[in-house]
Amino acid sequence: MRRRSLLLAAVPAGLATLAGCGDGKSDSSKAAPSPSPSASASAPPPPKIVDGPLPAITAGTKFNEKPTVAKGPGEPSKDLAVKTVIAGSGRTVAENDFIQANYLGQIWSTAKVFDNSYDRKRPLVIQLAQGSIIDGWRYALAGKKTGSRVQIAVPPTWGYGKSGNAQAGIKGTDTLVFVIDVIDSFNSKSSAKGKEVPQTDAALPKVGTNTNGEAPSITVPKSAPPKKLVSAYVLEGDGPELKADQAILCQFKGVVWDSGKTFEQTYGSGRLSQFSLEQMQQVVKGLPQGLTGKKVGSRVLVVVPPDLAYGDNPPSGGVIKKGSTLVFSVDILAAM
Secondary structure: OOOOOOOEOOOOOOOOOHHHHHOOOOEOOOOOOOOOOOOOOOOOOOOOEEOOOOOOEEEOOOOOOOOEEOOOOOOOOOOEEEEEEEOOOOOEOOOOOEEEEEEEEEEOOOOOEEEEOOOOOOOEEEEOOEOOEOHHHHHHHOOOEOOOEEEEEEOHHHOOHHHOEHHHOEOOOOOEEEEEEEEEEEOOOOOOOOEEOOOOOOOOOEEOOOOOOOOOOEEOOOOOOOOOOEEEEEEEOOOOEOOOOOEEEEEEEEEEOOOOOEEEEOOOOOOOEEEEHHHHOOOOOHHHHHHOOOEOOOEEEEEEOHHHOOOOOOOOOOOOOOOOOEEEEEEEEEEO
């Protein structure tokens, strides 16, 4: 089984409805389940941020290269130590943004590595929000630019608290050292940026190609819907192809074929959606099937027939009825 990140807060075990995947927090427990950072304690006050001390990075000194980090020099600071090792020139990260990052974490006093994403070859995708990630990351990375390598030393107060993290071998007195390569960031105005693909099939819905973070139009033809699953690029990105065991971060819009009414969307809501493709199989089976194999950075049209959607058991009180065919436009922003 693939090792999971230790940084994420605890998340629900499953998805009840499609709307549940768009609450702005991770629901990708297959990709990263983990203990909540001091879930029972009240939030600590913001830390004082200082320049050090910080241990030396002795190997793997390039951006996105797995680092080797020395043991902490003497006693760590009681404050949050933050150093930009490599200054990036990309977008400035803000609190509540999602980031995509590679990282290595180790214990100050022993240099014991307790977690890293480099070996998994799948960067972490996580929201810099209270309760979603340890506070040390949240305070240290806000204001940094994508493309940066940031090294931090996190005292227990802004890490796992007095309880530590037994799963990782972290005691309640341990200061943690992280090296973080911030690859990209995303917010509620992010869109796919792929190359436009001609939409020539008159029997399929036409999806808008705007990339300004606003909802794309979806124009459904008046003809009968297809009986089989349809998946097609609207904008084709140049990222890696999605695998069935990954989780994605996305913008999406869903409409009902017969009425053209929108039943759910992230656009304009101030949030993004993050979900595991495996978990989404339990909700709208055709959606993950239509996204698997598509490239990150793309906008994808997915038309889901009733037998791969809600069938005769639609969510109550909404615009989806028994036997509805569903139409999705999905911007695949990132994957992990």
